[in-house]
Amino acid sequence: MAKAAPQQEDTSKYTSGQFQTIIDQCEGCGRIVTAGADKFCRTYAVPAAKWRQGLCNFATHAKPEIVAAAAKINPLKASKRAAAKKKK
Template identity: 55%
Template sequence: MAKKNVTVSLEGAVKTDAGLTYKGVIMEPVVDQCEGCDRVVTFEDNTYCPTYAQPSIKWSKGVCNFATHARAEVDKTGKVKVNPLKASKRAARGR
C-alpha cells in the first residue's frame, strides 16, 4: 500500500497569550528532537506539531511514537521481562 502525502495546516488556529489555540487545545512549540519530522507545521514564525499538543512530554520517555524521522531502538540484550508471579510458579515446579 502506498503512502499518501497529506499536507496538514493549522487553519483556524488563534495566537493567544497562553499559546497557540487550535480546536480548543493550547499547543506548545516543538522541541529540538522534532526537527526533521514531516508532521511539523510552521505558524507565525514558530513550529508546532498538529498531532500532539505538548511535544516535550512525548520525547521525555524516549522516542516520540509520532516521529517520522526517528525510530525507537529495540533492546538488543536479549533479556525478557518475566511476570514475577509466573516466575515463582515456574520455580516451584522446578523449571
C-alpha cells in the same frame, strides 16, 4: 464534497496558545506545521511531554532501536541436535 479549509484558518489554532512550540528532538519530523516564525506539532499539543519518557511515538524521523538479545543455547541439547543431523 467539502473543500479544504484555507491554510490561514488551519494555523490559527496553533497560534491561539493551545499548542506549544516544538523542541529540538522534533526537528525533521513530518508532522511539523509552521505558523509565523514558530513551528508546532500537528499531532500533539505538548511535544516536550512526548519526548520525556524517551522516543516520541508520533515521530516520523526517528525509529526505535530494537535490541535483539542473543538466545542462550543449552550445550547438551545443541550436541544432541548436531549428532542427530549427522545420522541422517
